Amino acid sequence: MSQADTGAEAPGQGGTAPLSAIELRVNGQVQRLAVDPRTSLLDALREHLRLSGTKKGCDHGQCGACTVLINDRRVNSCLTLAVMHEGDEVVTIEGLGEPGDLHPLQRAFVECDGFQCGYCTPGQICSAVGMLAEVEAGWPSHATAEVASPRIALTDEEIRERMSGNICRCAAYPNIVAAIRGIAQGGPV
Incomplete structure (x- = not known):
């Protein structure tokens, strides 16, 4: 079917793009959406599914507030x-x-006071979940001292390096690191 058949004009020509039907599995539930093919996953989550926990910070991939887990x-x-x-x-x-x-x-974030304003917290937590899975899988980071070691030592430096894509404007970093370290070491929660 051509654009003329759908009645939609090509992007950049004063019209809108035809909608794309997609199926995502979000938080364990199948979601069927019709979205403009240029819609970011962030906007689909927030605007179409009303999941406002994922935050729009910089909208340029620099702050990590929008971090989610995909597969x-x-x-x-x-x-x-x-x-x-x-x-x-x-x-x-x-x-x-x-x-x-x-x-x-x-x-752990609550117990360690790993947030202040809380805006970055959802992205920080999703990133930490993914980061701990990476460590468990043995993926080294730039800060990993012994890349050939069967077990990566999750030092504060290692946690900071792995979480460096998530910015906290309130500077709660020591408490964020403490929360992640506590979970990694099987600490109290």
């Missing part, structure tokens, strides 16, 4: 198009835990 990997949702994730498993902060049954990292 268990952390991704800045502002930098990827929704149509690219047909059939993928997307987990947002809303999918990690519930009131009364928080995810261990959510509890």
